[in-house]
Every structure is written in structure tokens, then in C-alpha cells.
Amino acid sequence: MSSFNVKVGSISRDLPAVQVGNVNRVPLVEFIGDSEFTNETAQAMLPLIPEGTEILLTVVTNALPLTHEISDRSGIPYVCARKKRRTYLTDPMIQEVPSMTLGVSETLWLDGLHAQRLKGRKVTIVQDVVASGGTGKALARFVERAGGTVIGYLAAFKQGDSDLPVTFLQELPRSI
Template sequence: MTVRIGGVERTLPSARVGSMGRVPLVEFIGDSEFTNAVAQEMLVMIPEGTEVLLTVVTNALPLTHELSDRSGLPYECVRKKRRPYMTDPLIQDAPSMTLGVAETFWLDSPHAARLKGKKVAIVQDVISSGGTAQTLGRIAERAGGTVVGYLAAFRQGEGALSLPFKYLEKLPATI
């Protein structure tokens, strides 16, 4: 499957994922040209009044960094593993996601403090079921922030989303 964003074209590889069959894979890590093109196109999707972007490691991180660079907004990143330096982190279990893996998300307390009283936009590379977005939203709210929007580079599949997401392009659920 081929996608074209902001004049940059990529043929997406696919991978077999459990009973879902083969799904297209979006990879921003190591692809600066594609990441920059997508970030540039996503700038207009950032809700007015946003004060901080929130994402989760790993693939969405370079995209969020580029959005931060272009918009001038700071960002925070939730981890999927506790790090030894974390002190009193916010911990949030994530539901079983599209890839069939339940996870626990961690946000170190100094990073959580930067969300307090702020209007937060959740940034993802691909939105499918909305489970990761809901988990990030809960973390933002527990930290004292207010979620003002959800955005992703791609929407995968046809399932109903319970969140008002903005995205650039739709990907099929399976290929």
C-alpha cells in the first residue's frame, strides 16, 4: 500500500497481527523526510488553545517532536516501561490494543506536573480502536490537564471511535 502526504510518497510494509491478518505499518523512526512531511500537514489539526502535546513512545515520538518544533508547543511523552529515575510516576493500565498487547503506561511526576492546568492535545501516529488515546487522555486528566483534542497521522480500519479524532489519511484495517 502506498500513501502520499505533503508530496512525500511511501510504500508501507505490512505485518501479520494475530487474527487480524496483515496490516499496513507506518514507521516514522528513521524516516525524517516522511515524518517532517506528515508533521507539516498535521499543524492545522492542532486545536486552538492547545498548550502542550502529549504522546507515547515509540513511533509517535519523532512525529510529536516535529509538531512541537513547528508549532512552538512543548510536549510530554508517556513511557511504556518504568525507568529507574522515575519518582512517584502516574501509572495507567492500557486496555488490550489493536496489536493484542495490554500495557502499562508511566509518566514521571515532573512531566505530569507540566500538564497541570494546561490544555492538552493527544498525538498519535495511527489511531485504530482508540484505546491508547483514551489511556493518554486519562493520564492527562489525572495530571490536572484538560484534553482539548486528539490527532493522528492515520486512521486504521472502520471501527467506531468514541473520541473526536482528526487524522490525515485512512488506512485499511487489513491488506
């Protein structure tokens, strides 16, 4: 199996290549279950947080541990959108994501109480990898609908072409 090596701070990881559709294989970034890599990446991302950020917004699953660590180190609180409807969500906002990296459209859910935390706030959207920008745009729509202002997009990695003005640590190849 082929892989792609990344180095963040003092940590190096060989990212396995996974098949995406029928077209190509791409490096798979996994923060879940890799505390060492997650912590080092969060630390490296701290200087990239836009000045004036009052709250971070992310989406489950892989970006959540990264955002949590960034929040813990910076003191900036965060809100997380979900990919499934949960029975305990109060008056949730719903946002379609037209095209995800892996070619699967999804629906994102943001608890109404969490959406209230975005109102009037300067928000930075945090992702693990930005490829097409679809997820970032969907998260931005949550912010706008909740009455907040997106002041930045932050990602550990960027892969491919996206028109989002994202700040990132490293670029990943589109195909390996």
C-alpha cells in the first residue's frame, strides 16, 4: 500500500493512501486515536488562528479532536456541527453539503443552543482537511444564519483546489 509522509513539528506520520471513487488514491489524515499527532498539529495551528476569533466552529468526526485541542490551548471556545440528527438536539439548524470529498452528499445538524453561541460572534471555521470547500461553505452558512460572522477558515491540510480563503499548515497531493 502506498503512503504519503507528513511532518508537523517533531511528529512524522505516513498517511495511508485510500481510494476515492474510481479516480485516485489520496492520503488519509486521521486525528482520531492519534493524540500525539493531534496535539502537535493543534500546537502548530495556534499562530494561524485569525486575530479577533471569538469562537471556533467545526464538524464531527475527524476535525473534532483537533479543534478541541486548539480550543484547550488557545482558550477560544468551540461549537461542533453533527452529521446525524440526534434526539436531544434542540431546535436544530439543518444544512446540506452538496459534495463531500469522498463523493457523498451529507446533511449537517447544528443544535439550536449551539447556534445561539455563534450570534454576534467572530467565528473561525476549523477543519482537518479542506479539499473542495463544500463543508467549509456549509459551516459558514450556519454562522451566517445564526447571526455570526466568519472571519477565517483554518485547516491542518489543504488538498486540491478550493476557492475558500483557507489558512493551512501543509498541502497534500490530490493523488498518490
